[in-house]
Amino acid sequence: MGKMERFSFVALVAGIIFFLFADFISWALPMFVLKDIPKKSVEDLAAEAIAKNTTAWSDFNKLARYYPDSFKKLCEYTEAYSGAGDVIKDCKPNEKTFAKALRIGHRWYIAEGCWNCHSQMVRPVSNETLRFGIPGVSNTVSYPSEFQNELQAPVLWGTKRIGQDLIRVAAVHDVSWHVAHLYNPQSTSPGSVMPGYPWFFEKDKNGNIVPNERGIALLTYVMWLGSWEVKPPKSFRIETAEK
Amino acid sequence: MAANNQELQNLVNYGLVKAHVAMGLIFFIIVALMGFLYSLQLDGIYPLAGIEFLSPGRVRMIHTAGAAYGFLVNMFTGLLYWAVPRFTGYRILSNALGWFMFIALQAAVLITVVAILFLGMADNVEWGETPWWLDPIIVFWLLLHLLQFGAPLFKASQRGPLYVTGWYIAAMLVWTPLVVFMGNLIPRFWAVGSGAGAVQSTFIHDLVGLYVTPVAWGLMYYFVPVIMKKPMWSHGLSLLGFWGLAFFYPMNGVHHFLWSPIPMFAQYSAVFATVAVEFAVTSVLINFMMTLRGSAEQLKYNVPLRYMYTGAIFYWITCFQCAFHVTLTFQKVIHFTDWVTGHAHLIMFGTFGLWVLGMAEYVWPRLFGKETMYSKGLSEGAYWLLMIGVLAMFFDLTAAGLVQGFDWIGLNPWIDSVNFSKPFWYFRSIAGIMMITGLFMYALNFYKTATAKTGLTAELREA
Numbered sequence: 001m002g003k004m005e006r007f008s009f010v011a012l013v014a015g016i017i018f019f020l021f022a023d024f025i026s027w028a029l030p031m032f033v034l035k036d037i038p039k040k041s042v043e044d045l046a047a048e049a050i051a052k053n054t055t056a057w058s059d060f061n062k063l064a065r066y067y068p069d070s071f072k073k074l075c076e077y078t079e080a081y082s083g084a085g086d087v088i089k090d091c092k093p094n095e096k097t098f099a100k101a102l103r104i105g106h107r108w109y110i111a112e113g114c115w116n117c118h119s120q121m122v123r124p125v126s127n128e129t130l131r132f133g134i135p136g137v138s139n140t141v142s143y144p145s146e147f148q149n150e151l152q153a154p155v156l157w158g159t160k161r162i163g164q165d166l167i168r169v170a171a172v173h174d175v176s177w178h179v180a181h182l183y184n185p186q187s188t189s190p191g192s193v194m195p196g197y198p199w200f201f202e203k204d205k206n207g208n209i210v211p212n213e214r215g216i217a218l219l220t221y222v223m224w225l226g227s228w229e230v231k232p233p234k235s236f237r238i239e240t241a242e243k
Numbered sequence: 244m245a246a247n248n249q250e251l252q253n254l255v256n257y258g259l260v261k262a263h264v265a266m267g268l269i270f271f272i273i274v275a276l277m278g279f280l281y282s283l284q285l286d287g288i289y290p291l292a293g294i295e296f297l298s299p300g301r302v303r304m305i306h307t308a309g310a311a312y313g314f315l316v317n318m319f320t321g322l323l324y325w326a327v328p329r330f331t332g333y334r335i336l337s338n339a340l341g342w343f344m345f346i347a348l349q350a351a352v353l354i355t356v357v358a359i360l361f362l363g364m365a366d367n368v369e370w371g372e373t374p375w376w377l378d379p380i381i382v383f384w385l386l387l388h389l390l391q392f393g394a395p396l397f398k399a400s401q402r403g404p405l406y407v408t409g410w411y412i413a414a415m416l417v418w419t420p421l422v423v424f425m426g427n428l429i430p431r432f433w434a435v436g437s438g439a440g441a442v443q444s445t446f447i448h449d450l451v452g453l454y455v456t457p458v459a460w461g462l463m464y465y466f467v468p469v470i471m472k473k474p475m476w477s478h479g480l481s482l483l484g485f486w487g488l489a490f491f492y493p494m495n496g497v498h499h500f501l502w503s504p505i506p507m508f509a510q511y512s513a514v515f516a517t518v519a520v521e522f523a524v525t526s527v528l529i530n531f532m533m534t535l536r537g538s539a540e541q542l543k544y545n546v547p548l549r550y551m552y553t554g555a556i557f558y559w560i561t562c563f564q565c566a567f568h569v570t571l572t573f574q575k576v577i578h579f580t581d582w583v584t585g586h587a588h589l590i591m592f593g594t595f596g597l598w599v600l601g602m603a604e605y606v607w608p609r610l611f612g613k614e615t616m617y618s619k620g621l622s623e624g625a626y627w628l629l630m631i632g633v634l635a636m637f638f639d640l641t642a643a644g645l646v647q648g649f650d651w652i653g654l655n656p657w658i659d660s661v662n663f664s665k666p667f668w669y670f671r672s673i674a675g676i677m678m679i680t681g682l683f684m685y686a687l688n689f690y691k692t693a694t695a696k697t698g699l700t701a702e703l704r705e706a
Contacts, residue, residue, distance in 0.1 A: 005404035014489035015417030022493030031438035111363030113300030123502040125575040144504040147436035154430035155440040161579040199295040
């Protein structure tokens with residue numbers, strides 16, 4: 001018995017050996033199992049979105065067209081923390097600007113604590129595929145490969161659902177709905193307890209309230225979520241909006 | 244144990260205990276106010292709407308990160324400065340190191356607050372919202388922590404077997420740097436996707452399981468026998484509880500992400516380990532309850548002891564609840580609901596909060612050479628407000644979680660679940676007011692005790 005009550009024994013066996021054993025089971029083994037799934041960088045994701053011409057790419061183009069001044073500021077936005085360090089000279093929607101918008105959007109998504117109330121995981125229980133999936137299009141339970149990218153390190157699976165799950169949100173509402181929702185959530189969802197985020201907006205020359213560079217980035221990130229799924233049918237968004 | 248007061252004065256650095264406990268209490272109040280502020284958002288009456296720096300989403304992160312680093316680390320470190328030298332009979336490594344670590348800890352917390360609120364630099368790891376560039380510094384701080392308290396523990400264990408508090412603290416000193424390193428840096432730089440999720444879930448649980456739980460149980464094993472002036476009931480059960488906790492607790496993490504894309508075997512192992520840990524916890528609790536036998540009437544007038552036993556019962560409730568709600572069946576209903584929030588509040592505030600408040604209330608008058616706290620009334624009032632407040636919040640959020648879970652399964656429009664939750668959220672804010680009022684009373688009592696001129700003496704109730 002005496003040995004089990006020594007500092008060195010406790011520190012070695014309980015502190016290190018037991019800890020490493022548990023870590024081996026609960027995260028080293030899962031990582032071995034998942035190691036064949038390719039890891040994508042943000043640039044890969046941007047290239048993929050353009051190559052497949054997904055809804056995220058067209059939404060990004062729309063944002064650039066609707067808010068050209070903010071888009072220009074997005075090209076000039078530099079900051080080390082999100083990895084968006086360079087000014088982009090040829091300021092038009094391309095792989096580089098799209099990747100930059102995703103990075104900045106992801107950074108502010110975390111900074112605002114969006115993940116505290118919105119999850120990003122559709123589970124195979126509680127009718128979640130019916131509520132958050134894309135009905136009739138594909139089986140939209142969350143699968144490992146859709147998280148195997150730089151924007152899910154660490155994962156954004158969430159901790160609590162006060163708002164809806166966002167991993168398929170691109171299929172549910174279009175970009176103009178999201179602009180209105182981000183500025184004043186109660187305007188699109190009466191009764192919602194989500195706060196408004198007016199600092200992602202600014203007044204343009206005509207006095208209209210438009211998203212600023214951070215707003216465009218955040219909206220790009222949100223519209224990218226789920227866009228890698230098969231494109232929803234055109235009428236789907238309207239149906240959901242009416243529901 | 245040292246014989247007289249002067250020797251104890253030399254053994255324990257009173258200044259460090261005072262500073263850490265006082266800062267811990269201040270951060271506790273700030274953190275609770277932040278939580279209350281966030282709850283007002285859910286009630287639709289957020290007073291600071293439209294201010295970027297005090298956006299509810301950011302305030303919520305101060306609530307969790309502040310509770311971990313500002314409140315719990317400060318409180319526990321302060322109490323360790325009191326307990327470790329006393330039960331080992333050796334001084335901590337260095338007083339100067341202690342003051343350096345104290346200042347570094349407060350600086351780390353304040354930098355975190357500034358980074359999250361004003362610079363938007365946060366990590367999406369619950370409990371680990373500190374910006375990633377601060378995490379290596381925190382790991383370094385924890386390694387210093389290991390040296391500081393490891394030195395007296397090591398010296399004592401050269402002389403003979405270490406007392407049970409020592410095992411818990413020895414294990415914690417090794418676990419915590421490993422856990423913080425693993426949880427904050429691996430999922431960011433060396434893992435992505437589901438693998439990162441598995442690491443992250445392990446961190447979420449292990450910061451609670453491998454820092455907070457062992458320190459708290461360790462301190463309980465020190466303070467409860469000291470207050471009751473008798474030994475623990477069973478040495479064998481102490482061993483069983485500790486080694487059970489050490490073996491099964493680290494594996495629990497993945498139960499935070501059941502039904503996720505993490506491989507199923509990891510989810511099953513987490514469920515199994517969580518149910519197993521319940522037995523270890525129960526053995527610890529039996530030990531404490533049997534120690535109380537014959538001294539139960541002390542609970543009537545000894546407020547610190549009452550805090551500890553109330554916390555212990557809450558601990559068993561949460562762990563018992565845990566063993567059920569980590570099963571895949573229960574998770575279908577309650578995951579992502581307020582049930583989990585209620586569970587988290589009962590464990591963090593109801594158990595660990597009450598424990599450290601009880602221990603601090605025992606230590607505080609002694610630090611100032613007084614026999615009792617300034618006011619018995621404030622002491623009792625704070626206890627009842629905190630206890631009833633946290634219990635009310637627990638039942639309220641548990642019920643809210645069931646309402647939300649079944650409502651989501653029923654595929655009602657989403658807004659229904661928000662509307663159904665609103666009465667529960669109002670009630671949660673009211674419970675929060677009770678808890679914060681209790682905290683203010685508690686803090687006022689501390690302030691008065693520290694500044695009272697005349698010596699406060701206890702009336703003897705029992706021989």
